[in-house]
Amino acid sequence: MFAEFRKLDCVTEDKSIRGGPQKARCHLVIKDVEDEEPGRNAPEGDGCFSVSIRRERLQKTFIEVMGIFQEVHGGEERIYCDMICPKAHAVFHSKSLSHRACFKYHTYGLEQRGEDWLLWRSGKCLNSTALFDIGCKFDAPFKTQFANDKEIFARLKARKA
Template identity: 50%
Template sequence: MIRPVLVLTIICSSVLSYHQYRELKCSTPTNSIRGGPDRAECHLVLKEEELETGRPVPTGLGCWQEEHDGEEREYCDIVCPKSHTVFISFIDQGHRACFNFITYQIEKRNDEHVLWRSGKCLNSTVNYRIGCKFDDPFDTQFKSDNEIFAHLRARVRKV
């Protein structure tokens, strides 16, 4: 009798994960969804639950530009370090300039995840909702938002 309980306990503990959500909000002065003349500015919103309002990160903090195969990309750290699963759960409908795998995508770099944008998506207003799943509670990595902000400042300097 003890053996089935032990197996069930092991299975339940291995599927337990802690989730968090992020929203990356990028906007242009004209709110164009087609890729206008102005560069979008992005800011990250940290969320415990997917549909809550969340806590905003200062605009531009954690984002930087790089060249990739002759193409300009903007990368934004989405603060999901050591997460085992990261996914885009939502992007604005009817978008005309941002297409998954072509002008935006989540990329894993070491233990971190970033979202990159390129092409007309750089000059487009768009909102992404991103889910992160962790093996351990997120607050074991960062005790406060100030620690997260310091991480984002240091992240950009490393690149």
């Protein structure tokens, strides 16, 4: 078993942790080991996306704001960010999040789509400064999927659009 770690760093201009007026801007940090600092930063917004879904019609509509695609669930907006844990057999919160606006399963969570793992945010968590620490467990070394950071960051950039 092979483990890798990720950090999704979301920051608002006013650094609010209570769901302020501005949307947080996020970037992914790739870490080979949990305590690796500072890690390797992906460009801001890359890998974050979503789709607009309305309960009444279940029709998909794309809405782009600040280069990030957003998803609406029954009127509630969600933004998803790729954790770059493809083919991971387990993805978990490596550190608990004690936060005033981000509550697991209610305003943020982890979701598997195909072989990919995504972290979603909604409600006041979208407009809050928050740091999400995630671990990924693989059956084979992660470097067998991506030879270098350039390949990882290219995948994130493609996911943005």
